[in-house]
Amino acid sequence: MRPNIVFIISDNQSPWTMGCYGNDEIRTPNCDRLADQGVRFTNAFCVNPVCSPNRATYMTGRIPSRHGVHNWLGGEKPDAQVGPEAYCTIAEFDTLPQILADEGYSCGMTGKWHLGDSLNPQLGFGYWFAKPRGHTRTFYDSEAIWQGEIYREPRYYLDAITDHAVDFIRHHAEQPFFLHLGFNGPYGLDQDMRDGHRNRHAEYYAHKPLTCFPRGETHPWLVQNRDCMNNDTTMRSYASAVSGCDDGVGAILATLDDLGVADNTLVIYTADHGLCAGHNGMWGMGDHSRPRHMFQQNLRIPLIFRHPEVITAGGVVEEMSCNYDFFPSMLDYLGLPQQGQVPGKSYAAALRAEKLVRDDEITFHEYEETRAVQTPAWKLIRRHPDGPDELYDMVHDPGERVNLVDRPDCADVQADLDARLMDFFARHAAPEYDVWAGGRSKAGRPVC
Numbered sequence: 001m002r003p004n005i006v007f008i009i010s011d012n013q014s015p016w017t018m019g020c021y022g023n024d025e026i027r028t029p030n031c032d033r034l035a036d037q038g039v040r041f042t043n044a045f046c047v048n049p050v051c052s053p054n055r056a057t058y059m060t061g062r063i064p065s066r067h068g069v070h071n072w073l074g075g076e077k078p079d080a081q082v083g084p085e086a087y088c089t090i091a092e093f094d095t096l097p098q099i100l101a102d103e104g105y106s107c108g109m110t111g112k113w114h115l116g117d118s119l120n121p122q123l124g125f126g127y128w129f130a131k132p133r134g135h136t137r138t139f140y141d142s143e144a145i146w147q148g149e150i151y152r153e154p155r156y157y158l159d160a161i162t163d164h165a166v167d168f169i170r171h172h173a174e175q176p177f178f179l180h181l182g183f184n185g186p187y188g189l190d191q192d193m194r195d196g197h198r199n200r201h202a203e204y205y206a207h208k209p210l211t212c213f214p215r216g217e218t219h220p221w222l223v224q225n226r227d228c229m230n231n232d233t234t235m236r237s238y239a240s241a242v243s244g245c246d247d248g249v250g251a252i253l254a255t256l257d258d259l260g261v262a263d264n265t266l267v268i269y270t271a272d273h274g275l276c277a278g279h280n281g282m283w284g285m286g287d288h289s290r291p292r293h294m295f296q297q298n299l300r301i302p303l304i305f306r307h308p309e310v311i312t313a314g315g316v317v318e319e320m321s322c323n324y325d326f327f328p329s330m331l332d333y334l335g336l337p338q339q340g341q342v343p344g345k346s347y348a349a350a351l352r353a354e355k356l357v358r359d360d361e362i363t364f365h366e367y368e369e370t371r372a373v374q375t376p377a378w379k380l381i382r383r384h385p386d387g388p389d390e391l392y393d394m395v396h397d398p399g400e401r402v403n404l405v406d407r408p409d410c411a412d413v414q415a416d417l418d419a420r421l422m423d424f425f426a427r428h429a430a431p432e433y434d435v436w437a438g439g440r441s442k443a444g445r446p447v448c
Helices: 029-036 051-060 094-104 157-172 191-195 232-259 323-334 408-428
Strands: 002-012 039-041 106-111 128-130 143-147 148-152 178-186 265-271 301-305 315-317 363-366 369-373 379-383 390-393
Touching: 002 051, 002 232, 029 265, 029 301, 051 094, 051 323, 094 178, 094 323, 094 369, 106 157, 128 157, 143 157, 157 178, 157 232, 157 408, 178 232, 191 232, 232 265, 265 323, 363 408, 369 408, 379 408, 390 408
Parallel strands: 002 178, 002 265, 039 315, 106 128, 106 178
Antiparallel strands: 039 301, 128 143, 143 148, 265 301, 363 369, 369 379, 379 390
């Protein structure tokens, strides 16, 4: 019998925010429980430093230069999200929810979708509670979509998303189900963060020093969110939202326990991408600096799997992975045939406590004009066509402070990484969406 699947994806969250990844200041007891009872990946990355492209990659296994979603949806014309010309940006591909729906799964989506045509259920989903657009201005009295209509949601938004997720599980527990639960938090870019978050955790964090947030000089590249740097209110608000997401995880786990389906349910916790919250002098994502940045805390993501019938508790996977590995890994884990040509490699063996065989550890990343390749030892960032470029020694300089690009003593390493970067995109980019070769972006913004 195939397992139920609960795929939980948070918004703008790096692993450093969670207890199970070593944070002893921000409370995440439910995610920590999930990790204790499952497998935790310690070197998981995302392909892109903003939301929509990664969400498309999770669902299709394709990179932005193949699926065409190079940036967050929101400034494109025509509007892909809501309106007469709205459309699902990944409808032409094999997608995880549609594959599962075709296999007899009941599929539900609650929360942040941000892949287009938010008013209507997409890709095999029957249950559909969605945010109309991707950006969160406030977690209170915000717009939501239910039964094809936009309305004002009076509840704390994370609670509303969780309540709908619980409702979906309770009504589909008798058959295999797939739940895509998209938290719109912790986020870290909203006005509530600046004014003070108001959930049940806000009082707890009100006077906490939260030394897990770096303090220091603002990076000269940062062009947005400069008011958030070294700001105790924004730090405490972000921590409150992290714990608010964790509350949702707790409600889901409790529901699975109450219904007696926890053992045969695969629960996944991850994020669309990370967040620099003072790290490298940045606050926000890759699009908040000029040039756009690819610092590690923006690319690192939590990745946890729990499936008591199969996954051995307390597992840790240290090998590098990227979120384009998720799609082939899920199909492999479920015993379903692979779909199309995708760049990722399955890590399903690690979920079954088998040896994970990797020829080498390497991940690739892109954001419009910026591309990157990294190994455990090195990271190269190229910006098309004229730079600036970066090269970091990730062993001796994990904080990415000293740029070694074009140094003669690093020439061999740089040439090798350059060749591998060019080869990867030559094999996996589609000409229509290869922006380095004049291709377009479905998000509609020009390369800058």
